[in-house]
Amino acid sequence: MAETWVRSELWEPGIYVLRIQREHALNALNEQVLDQLEETLNALESKADARVVIVTGAGSKAFVAGADIGAIHGIPNHAAAEQFAERGQRLFQRFQDSPLIFIAAINGYALGGGMELAMALDMRIASKTARLGQPEINLGIIPGFGGTQRLSRLVGPGRALWMVASGEPVTANDAQALGLVDAVVEADELMAECMRRARTLAAKAPLALKAAKQMVAGSRDWTLAEGLAREATAFAQLAVSDDGREGTAAFLEKRQPQFRGQ
Numbered sequence: 001m002a003e004t005w006v007r008s009e010l011w012e013p014g015i016y017v018l019r020i021q022r023e024h025a026l027n028a029l030n031e032q033v034l035d036q037l038e039e040t041l042n043a044l045e046s047k048a049d050a051r052v053v054i055v056t057g058a059g060s061k062a063f064v065a066g067a068d069i070g071a072i073h074g075i076p077n078h079a080a081a082e083q084f085a086e087r088g089q090r091l092f093q094r095f096q097d098s099p100l101i102f103i104a105a106i107n108g109y110a111l112g113g114g115m116e117l118a119m120a121l122d123m124r125i126a127s128k129t130a131r132l133g134q135p136e137i138n139l140g141i142i143p144g145f146g147g148t149q150r151l152s153r154l155v156g157p158g159r160a161l162w163m164v165a166s167g168e169p170v171t172a173n174d175a176q177a178l179g180l181v182d183a184v185v186e187a188d189e190l191m192a193e194c195m196r197r198a199r200t201l202a203a204k205a206p207l208a209l210k211a212a213k214q215m216v217a218g219s220r221d222w223t224l225a226e227g228l229a230r231e232a233t234a235f236a237q238l239a240v241s242d243d244g245r246e247g248t249a250a251f252l253e254k255r256q257p258q259f260r261g262q
């Protein structure tokens, strides 16, 4: 029977936790883990109540220590290597394009494919003990799951090239200074901080929350003109929605809104 390397559970209404639990290999991503990540994402997106997903790694040592090096070493030819990279890229893009909001709870090493996964998520909270980097160059390769592209967009091409070409990891505090992570907390505060953020987001009007995610996540790849056009359309849809009418009426009537997700 196949091992369960990825598990998701409902923590509170609207909030799920997705845990990668291949702890003996520091949660490294092999084909089975990638398959289970996709299956879990599909399942979460099918849940009408899901709003926010906290993604973390099992154990205290690693979030995800990379794609599985053994799997990479065993790739037989160029075509298979390209398929491996494209598979990871497609999956990570699905997290970015999803209507769900993903918070990375970086509980330890986020290296290679692990940092690439964290960068495809919507925000990144790191424990002080975390280390982040793209060490692939030390293996004679480069990132293949989107790391060169997303890192450059997050920290700028100069700093991105240094991290990819030196392969040197950075501390959580340095990652925050770079804009690579959004907050750094004590290890034993990590899940509490992620839950605090998740609760705030999960309480918002569902349609507006979904639009906020998709507009901001999309802005990473759209031209300004394309993003402005999409934003105007999304604003218009919400302004005339039941929730948009209810939210603005509630303000004018000085009462709390009752959003219904319509």
Ligand SMILES: C/C=C/C(=O)SCCNC(=O)CCNC(=O)[C@H](O)C(C)(C)COP(=O)(O)OP(=O)(O)OC[C@H]1O[C@@H](n2cnc3c(N)ncnc32)[C@H](O)[C@@H]1OP(=O)(O)O
Binding pocket: 024, 025, 026, 028, 065, 066, 067, 068, 069, 070, 072, 085, 088, 109, 111, 112, 113, 114, 135, 136, 139, 142, 143, 144, 145
């Ligand atoms: C497209 C994407 C490409 C990529 O992501 S390429 C991979 C990029 N990642 C890396 O290069 C990091 C590789 N891992 C390490 O450098 C080290 O690990 C750490 C610094 C993270 C931790 O070192 P330490 O504390 O000494 O632990 P340990 O004994 O090296 O690891 C514990 C077990 O975990 C396995 N493991 C760690 N990382 C990976 C990995 N990325 N792929 C496969 N296995 C991994 C090891 O082999 C070992 O296993 P055992 O106990 O059986 O010897």
